[in-house]
Amino acid sequence: MIKMIQASTLNALMLGNFDCTTSVDSFLKEADTGIGTYTGLDGEAIFENGVAYRATADGNVTVMSPEDGVAFGTVANFDTTVPVEKLENISSIEVLKEKLAPYVEKNPNIFYMLKATGTFGKMHVRSCYACEKPYPTLSEAASHQKEFQYQNVSGSVIAVYCPPYVEGINLPGWHFHFLSQDKTTGGHILGLQADSLSLQLNPILDWELLLPENPEFASRDLCEDLSAKTAAVEGNAKH
Numbered sequence: 001m002i003k004m005i006q007a008s009t010l011n012a013l014m015l016g017n018f019d020c021t022t023s024v025d026s027f028l029k030e031a032d033t034g035i036g037t038y039t040g041l042d043g044e045a046i047f048e049n050g051v052a053y054r055a056t057a058d059g060n061v062t063v064m065s066p067e068d069g070v071a072f073g074t075v076a077n078f079d080t081t082v083p084v085e086k087l088e089n090i091s092s093i094e095v096l097k098e099k100l101a102p103y104v105e106k107n108p109n110i111f112y113m114l115k116a117t118g119t120f121g122k123m124h125v126r127s128c129y130a131c132e133k134p135y136p137t138l139s140e141a142a143s144h145q146k147e148f149q150y151q152n153v154s155g156s157v158i159a160v161y162c163p164p165y166v167e168g169i170n171l172p173g174w175h176f177h178f179l180s181q182d183k184t185t186g187g188h189i190l191g192l193q194a195d196s197l198s199l200q201l202n203p204i205l206d207w208e209l210l211l212p213e214n215p216e217f218a219s220r221d222l223c224e225d226l227s228a229k230t231a232a233v234e235g236n237a238k239h
């Protein structure tokens with residue numbers, strides 16, 4: 001059975017807990033695919049084929065070291081033997097979500113990991129700058145986010161679907177990250193367009209949560225309803 005492994009909670013990240021939850025090495029011990037962010041909110045994390053990539057706010061992609069820290073993330077050991085589905089005429093991220101809905105609506109109360117490859121006519125991503133302590137909230141940090149728009153770029157969308165009841169712990173619905181095929185560009189997806197995509201979807205029934213051991217996490221109230229702020233920070237372009 002495929003297991004979804006998660007580091008920290010989304011509310012902790014929202015409130016500015018950007019400390020290390022786990023190392024890249026241990027996070028990927030039983031997983032090879034997923035998304036997240038690193039210690040200090042230093043770039044967007046894309047885990048592909050067991051490699052930890054970081055898409056930074058200066059528009060580059062670097063490979064992380066095993067000892068580097070993951071602040072928040074969601075990964076799984078992706079089953080590449082599942083059937084490949086084709087999606088056509090994906091004119092926007094909203095259309096992509098609509099086209100994914102039939103795959104999820106059979107059971108929206110479990111998790112899904114998605115990997116989609118293709119050439120994107122448009123790819124609009126963002127990444128955040130690394131933050132210094134005392135850390136700001138994610139909303140404050142994201143107000144300085146850098147956005148990049150690429151045309152005709154090939155690569156992978158790696159995305160996680162979480163059920164609605166995880167509000168506060170992870171992001172309900174879809175959360176998409178991008179990594180170009182040449183591993184030079186990537187980030188958290190704000191918009192996209194593609195004529196055709198090949199995708200594989202893993203339904204996931206097993207969810208493991210790794211919690212931070214740091215004092216900031218210990219002292220926070222993580223019950224606040226941040227859902228409106230979360231939706232804004234994860235979905236919005238700055239302009």
Ligand SMILES: [Zn+2]
Nearest residue numbers: 044176177188
């Ligand atoms: Zn993201």
